[in-house]
Amino acid sequence: MPANQIHLVRHGEVFNPDGVLYGRIEGFGLSTLGHRMAESAALFLRNQQAPVRTLVASPLQRTQESAAPWSRRFDLEIATDERLIEPTNRFEGRQTGIRQTLSHPAEWPWIANPLKPSWGEAYVSIAARMLAAVDAAWRSVDDGGDVVLVSHQLPIWMVHRSLKGERLFHDPRRRRCSLSSITTLERHGDAFVEVNYREPAATLLATAVDSGAV
Numbered sequence: 001m002p003a004n005q006i007h008l009v010r011h012g013e014v015f016n017p018d019g020v021l022y023g024r025i026e027g028f029g030l031s032t033l034g035h036r037m038a039e040s041a042a043l044f045l046r047n048q049q050a051p052v053r054t055l056v057a058s059p060l061q062r063t064q065e066s067a068a069p070w071s072r073r074f075d076l077e078i079a080t081d082e083r084l085i086e087p088t089n090r091f092e093g094r095q096t097g098i099r100q101t102l103s104h105p106a107e108w109p110w111i112a113n114p115l116k117p118s119w120g121e122a123y124v125s126i127a128a129r130m131l132a133a134v135d136a137a138w139r140s141v142d143d144g145g146d147v148v149l150v151s152h153q154l155p156i157w158m159v160h161r162s163l164k165g166e167r168l169f170h171d172p173r174r175r176r177c178s179l180s181s182i183t184t185l186e187r188h189g190d191a192f193v194e195v196n197y198r199e200p201a202a203t204l205l206a207t208a209v210d211s212g213a214v
Contacts, residue, residue, distance in 0.1 A: 003053070003141040006134055006192070007045065007148045008156045008183040011066040012037030012201065013208045022212040023092035024085065029061045033208055035069075037180035037201035042069035044182070044200035045148075052076065053145035056137060058084035058152060066180070067150040074148075083133035084151040087121035089214040115169045120214060123168035127158040131192070134159065138187055153177045153213045159185075163194050178202075179210055 012034030014022065022028040030038065045052060055076040057067035067078045090110050110119045117123070130151070137147040157175045160183060161168055176197065177183070184196040199205070 002144075002187065003138045003147045004051070004144050004186070005146045005195070006137055006185040007050075007052075007146060008134075008159060008185065009041055009066070009070075009148055009150045010153055010156055010177055010179060010181050011062040011150060012041075012180045013204075013210065014062050014212055016209070016212045019095050019209075019211050020093055021089060021091050021095075021214060023087075023089045023214050024060065025092055027061065028212070030065045033204060034062070034179070035065070037204050037208070038066040039069040040201040040204065041066075041180040041182060042073045044198070045146075046073045051145040052148055053141050053143070054137065054147040055079065055150075056081050056084065056133075056147065057150035058082075058086065060086060060152075063150045063152065067148075070148055070150070081133050081136075081149070083129040084149055084155060086152045087126050087154055087214055089120035091119060092214075117169075123158060126155055127162045127168060130155045130159045131162060134185065134192060138192075156183055159183070160194060163192055178205055179208055 013031045014028050014034060015031040016022060052074045055067055055070050056079045057063045059080050059082060071078050112118045137149055141147060153175060157177050178199050180201040182198045185192045186195050
């Protein structure tokens with residue numbers, strides 16, 4: 001039988017002292033606190049005796065490092081799926097994006113259509129690849145059990161809004177997808193349904209810096 005549940009896990013806090021939009025830039029790994037957050041998430045499901053059979057992560061450093069505690073706790077190899085990666089974004093490497101762009105007319109097309117958005121990968125593209133990754137993960141388990149997919153805030157949020165039937169354009173400040181959070185899905189009939197959302201690292205969030213996500 002296919003997987004029982006799919007757990008979408010966001011990475012932990014990233015070491016980002018300059019506060020840049022890191023996107024897909026190489027070299028942005030977890031902070032010391034971020035490693036603790038990732039460990040909290042893995043330990044949470046381990047203590048619940050979740051039958052995790054497969055572990056998959058985005059190829060970026062912060063997600064691979066966030067998957068490491070899951071690998072240890074559940075004795076699993078980390079598979080990599082490019083579809084779980086952070087979206088592209090023209091503001092990568094900057095501390096402020098739109099404010100700088102307003103003073104550079106050549107960059108105005110970047111912000112011409114926030115509904116798409118025009119500054120990076122389209123929301124519909126992010127949602128499509130993430131849902132394809134979820135479906136592949138669900139089908140990858142032959143004997144039941146759960147799958148953990150370690151990804152990023154916006155991709156996970158696109159899955160949430162897609163399954164809820166909400167428009168993909170949104171206010172980034174209102175995303176419910178904290179560091180090392182777990183969004184859980186199940187397959188009901190012909191569709192995936194979100195059945196739970198948990199924040200195992202909640203006690204660590206007060207001192208965390210959650211900036212740099214696209």
